[in-house]
Amino acid sequence: MLKLFRAELDKYLLEVKTYYPDQIVDMVVKYILFATFFYGFVYNVRNSTAYCVAYMYWIIASSIISELSMSISFEKQVGTIEQLIIKPYPFWLILTVKTYVVLLITALKGALLFAIIRITLPISLVFNINLVWILLVSVIGFTGVGLALSGLTMKFAKTASFESIISYGLLFFSGTIIPFDKMPMTVQRVLNVIPFTAGINASQKLLDGNSQVLYVLLWLLLINLACFVIGYFVFNAFFRNVKTNGVLNNY
């Protein structure tokens, strides 16, 4: 497992080094997006940390989901996908580790971004360690969604449109555009069982001081594991399908 992690980490760092302008542009875009779009909301609300947490969730969730399917799309395009499936590590595990490596770098970039935001924009952010645990648990569920979308990418090669729907859907339901408590009650109930929104909701409640950490974490763990298991099975179903129909290498 450690070998796999090192293999993916070294490879991704070399990729970042090779294509570094892309990384800089990515950070600049995220800063501009925050400064011009979200800052307006943050400025007008009482708890700016909660909004920043929701924004961070969106960055991480969309990174994981898009990275998993983009990895497959890239491997299919360049023709290395079959070399990856004939390795002793399960293919889903290679993709997941690859994604976590990207997530690690994204998290470092995110931390840098928030440091820049704190220095350049007049907002105050509160740090709470419990938010980190909630985020880590939520990553399990995001991975499930990412795996399901990867399965779809294995079959159909280009799934940028699906990815956009999910990414912007998550943005809408992140609570950064419309606060949760302003949404219809039925929608609120549904959002409470979706890992992404449940994580944000739980984080915001924790910041408001009206929730028990252990209970919240257990509930989140349950729905995130369920999401991961569903994603894992969807991925494997698509994997079997492409191996039967011989379209793994099609692009």
Next chain:
Amino acid sequence: MYRVSKLGKSYRKKADLVLKGLSFDVHRGEILGILGVNGAGKTTLIKLLLRALEASSGKIEFVGDDLSKIPLRKYYKDVSAVLEGNRNVYWYLTGFQNIEYFGRLKQLDDIKIAEKADKLLKTFDLYDARNQIAGNYSRGMLQKLSIIIATLDDPEVLFLDEPTLGLDIMTKKAVMNDLKHLAEEKKTTIVITSHQLDVIDAITDRVLVLENGGIAYIGKTSDFKQMYSENKYTLTVNGTVDRRDIAFDNYTIEERETTTDITLNDISRRDINLVLAHMLERDYEIVAFSKDSSRLEDIMEVFVQRDRSKDAQTFQSGIR
């Protein structure tokens, strides 16, 4: 090593069988060549043995166990492949970084990777280019790098789909020697497809010829050449030849500057002796005598033509 029974494969429509009920064995340490025209199902067969594709019917046994029941993490420790038409390496990584990455995915230690990489890079004359970006490699260099990566962990079975495509003569010879060495010394089982029949001819122990989704021939390469030989002989004599001195009817003649080539078609051994004796009696100086169908390429041409003429005959009789 492998026992394949009634293996069938179809994509989407079950009626369109790419492979129909193939049964054959692959022996440990042998080099088996898979031949066939484009679309015969060579790559499909390799991918089925690799489990990169799922079979529609039949069974594959690997060292006595049902391949479909062997955990992939175990199976892929024993097998490696270089697949044609695919990129087997990442272009933004250097040659060595590619070796290191794929070696780690094969669960090898960094020390072992470095040791083996050094040796193989030198063998394949790629050592000086090891720190260059693979994107700057020529086609031949990329192919060599792919073979290095595939043989890094001394696999039990090596699948090679068109491994010598794009290689220069010297590199091709070196690759062929290395493959033979792998099979002989390390008892690596090699399953290879190639349109370069000189490669198949030079290194394979047996060939499997695919035709219309079935096996048209499986056996020793030398037997295949013998079986589909046209019994065509070429006799080269000094000077010109009087046609009346050729004691055989089915021949063609080609006069060169100082010599004459006489090609004797579909001739029996007894008639060859008669022709030669007749020529010698008339004081012709024979400078060369050869059976021209010794190259696998010629044999395959005859084999494919045989099939086409059979089809044409069937078509003609259908019209009548």
